[in-house]
Amino acid sequence: MKNHIVSAFRLTLVMLVVTGIYLAIVYGGSKILPNKGNGEVIFDKGQKFYVNIGQEFKSEKYFHGRPSSVNYNAAGSGGSNKGPSNKEYLEIVQKRIDTLKMDNPEMDNTKVPVELVTASGSGLDPDISVEGALYQAKRIAKVRNLSEEQVRNLISTQTEKPLLGLFGPSKVNVLTLNIALDQLK
Incomplete structure (x- = not known):
């Protein structure tokens, strides 16, 4: 013993x-x-934002990020735990696709980027793909009375390249993109 x-x-x-x-x-x-x-902190218009936590943007004049299964609550991050064969999950994703197409009617026949209709594992992903941002460019240009070229150039300047040009995809932080969008005029 x-x-x-x-x-x-x-x-x-x-x-x-x-x-x-x-x-x-x-x-x-x-x-x-x-x-x-x-965490990276940004102050804009007297408010404090964390760049590495997804934010919710509902207005049509802003780029929208990934949906959140935790309503963007950083205190309780997590996924839905529903797989791609779950009927309820498929209905939720289909509703998101329908809403996205309704919000972006000029993109009706364009393939919907997957991250715009599915939540990340944490529910707090702050980034979308370049394709996800470009999918929304026409709507943003129309609502803000900007040229589509101006919006595309903004997306290009806000795109983060892969680490060392090798690791990970190119991505766009939705919060910093929307702050830059507000400063465009």
Whole structure:
């Protein structure tokens, strides 16, 4: 019995050291990042926004991001846990497709970008694909009395390229895109 207790105590000490070293590496590594491991904050019109948390934009004069299964509540991130064969989930996605096509009638025959009708695993994804932004460009141009070229150029300037040109897709942060859109005139 004494042998087991001593072995368990040694294993506990070893695991404390290993996990402590791991935590120190992760924490130290985060401090060399541009934001020092904190969320990126933007202040616009006296309000504070976190760039890395999805925001809800309902107005037709703004780009819309991914739908959220948690109503954009950062305190309770999570997905719906419904798979692509779930009947209820398919109905929800079809309603989103219908709404998106109704909001963007000039894009009726264009393929709908998947991220505009499906929520991410966290429900808080702040980014959409370049295709998702371009899908909404005609609506934005029409509502804001801008040329479509101006809106496309804005999307291009707000596009984040893949890390080192290799890792991940090009993406557009919806919050920063909408703030830049407000500053266009």
